Amino acid sequence: MSLFHPDLLKNSITEITYDDLQRLGVRGLLLDVDNTLTTHGSQVLTSAISEWLENMKRMDIALTIVSNATSKRVEPFARRVGLKFISFACKPLPIGFIRAAKRLGIPRRECAAVGDQTFTDIIGARLAGVRSIQLLPILPERQPLLRFKRRFERYIIAGYRRKQERNAKPR
Numbered sequence: 001m002s003l004f005h006p007d008l009l010k011n012s013i014t015e016i017t018y019d020d021l022q023r024l025g026v027r028g029l030l031l032d033v034d035n036t037l038t039t040h041g042s043q044v045l046t047s048a049i050s051e052w053l054e055n056m057k058r059m060d061i062a063l064t065i066v067s068n069a070t071s072k073r074v075e076p077f078a079r080r081v082g083l084k085f086i087s088f089a090c091k092p093l094p095i096g097f098i099r100a101a102k103r104l105g106i107p108r109r110e111c112a113a114v115g116d117q118t119f120t121d122i123i124g125a126r127l128a129g130v131r132s133i134q135l136l137p138i139l140p141e142r143q144p145l146l147r148f149k150r151r152f153e154r155y156i157i158a159g160y161r162r163k164q165e166r167n168a169k170p171r
């Protein structure tokens, strides 16, 4: 199997099911934060992801956070979701995943890294000997989305103006 390929690819974290994990023989998840549990740099936790986390805990899936971001960024979010964390993990170096699996007390082959980036999460998982589940990023990038939103707004406003003009014309 390629160093670059995950064991499983999903659109988003909430699409990972207990059956998927059973099939992989996984009972511990090492979770990325940015573009995996929330958007880049955000502290927002959606109810869908919060529910998914609670479901996994209920089914005895052990969860922990492994992020390359600073503890300043990761700690408040980890506290919000009630998980232990490793920040500044230096993925794709395997050390963060190795420490996290040890902390969970689960053999590495029964853990899976969950993340959006091939060159950190997936390669790092392979090097650490843990399984990997890749997600499409929640947002590809922030600026293009903003541009899209502005363009969408302009489109809506232009439509509004056309309607106003039509209504203003004498019949």
Ligand SMILES: [Mg+2]
Binding pocket: 032, 033, 034, 035, 036, 115, 116, 117
């Ligand atoms: Mg990420």
